[in-house]
Each structure stands twice: as C-alpha cells, then as structure tokens.
Amino acid sequence: MISIPDFLWERLLDEFARLNDPVERVAYLDGFRVGDQKVVTTVTIPDAELHAGYYDVTSAAMSQAGQHFRTYGLARLGQVHTHGGPGCGHSTRDDEAAYSQRIGSVSIVLPYHGQHRPHPTDGSVHIRRHEGWVALDTSQADAAVRLLPSLLDFRSQKWTVSSIATPEPSGTGLFQWIKRTVHRWWSRSRRN
Numbered sequence: 706m707i708s709i710p711d712f713l714w715e716r717l718l719d720e721f722a723r724l725n726d727p728v729e730r731v732a733y734l735d736g737f738r739v740g741d742q743k744v745v746t747t748v749t750i751p752d753a754e755l756h757a758g759y760y761d762v763t764s765a766a767m768s769q770a771g772q773h774f775r776t777y778g779l780a781r782l783g784q785v786h787t788h789g790g791p792g793c794g795h796s797t798r799d800d801e802a803a804y805s806q807r808i809g810s811v812s813i814v815l816p817y818h819g820q821h822r823p824h825p826t827d828g829s830v831h832i833r834r835h836e837g838w839v840a841l842d843t844s845q846a847d848a849a850v851r852l853l854p855s856l857l858d859f860r861s862q863k864w865t866v867s868s869i870a871t872p873e874p875s876g877t878g879l880f881q882w883i884k885r886t887v888h889r890w891w892s893r894s895r896r897n
Contacts, residue, residue, distance in 0.1 A: 731784065733749040788817075813831075
C-alpha cells in the first residue's frame with residue numbers, strides 16, 4: 706500500500722493546476738518503504754517535456770529528479786500523470802516511459818489533467834506486474850493507495866483561550882507604567 710498525506714496530494718494538484726495548457730503533467734511520489742507499506746513524504750516534479758498526448762522525461766531530467774534520494778534517504782514510490790479526457794488507461798508509451806519497470810511499481814493516471822481535484826483513485830491506479838502494467842479495479846485501487854489526514858484536531862473548542870489558563874506576563878504592569886510616563890512626558894514636551 707502507498708500512503709499519501711492529504712496536504713501533499715493537494716500540493717501536487719495545485720502544481721498541476723498552475724499549467725493552463727492542455728498538456729499532460731507528471732510528478733513523482735518519493736518517501737520511505739517500511740515492509741509492504743510505502744509512505745510518501747515528498748512530491749518531485751521533473752523537468753519534463755509536456756505535450757498534448759504524452760510527456761517525456763529525459764535521462765538527465767530523471768537523474769536530476771532523483772538527486773535528493775541519498776541526501777534524505779528517500780526512494781521513488783510511484784508516479785502520477787494526467788490525461789486530457791476521461792480515459793486513464795496506460796498507453797504503450799505510458800508503459801515504456803514509466804519511472805520504473807520494477808515489479809510492484811505504482812502509476813496513477815488522473816483524468817482532465819487533474820483540474821477537478823480528483824482523489825488518487827478517481828483516475829486509474831496501475832501496478833507493474835510480471836506481465837506488464839495492470840490497471841486495478843476500484844476495490845484493488847482503494848487497497849493500494851490511500852490518503853492520510855495531515856491534521857487531526859480533537860479539541861472540543863477550537864482556539865478558545867481561558868483567562869485563567871493565560872496569566873498576565875510578569876512585568877506587564879511595569880510596561881503600562883512606562884508607557885503612561887512616556888506619553889505624559891511627550892505630551893508636556895510638545896506644549897513647551
């Protein structure tokens with residue numbers, strides 16, 4: 706399973722939305738592997754050539770998009786790319802241009818260039834298997850990819866401060882006295 710914090714997913718969609726051109730978009734999901742679990746920590750956007758029906762990431766751009774792996778101890782966990790219409794199947798070109806051909810690799814394809822802010826499973830989730838890239842059905846996709854909440858807030862009253870719980874900082878009375886004294890001095894000096 707690949708777990709994506711919802712704020713990272715929203716950030717990825719924000720970046721996809723910055724383009725107004727009707728071209729495919731691509732991004733990589735990087736993070737940590739813990740057994741069969743994959744946790745995304747970073748969205749990486751390569752310097753790709755974007756076209757109406759495909760994208761191309763050169764070997765130099767792919768190398769650049771992976772330079773941070775050793776520095777931060779990360780690994781590439783998956784990719785996300787878009788199609789212009791409702792179809793989210795992998796084309797032969799998508800199969801060949803995927804970030805990896807390793808068994809278990811994940812490729813998420815989003816419809817309409819991600820402009821409708823889809824959930825990862827609103828498109829199509831593909832897994833690399835021995836026989837090639839395979840599109841998962843809805844229940845398999847839900848089991849393979851999930852969004853994690855970035856914030857859980859269980860406070861009963863949001864942002865309420867009690868005057869009992871917030872004592873006046875020491876020295877505040879002194880500060881008020883200095884402020885009044887300076888104001889009186891300033892008022893008198895202006896009269897003279």
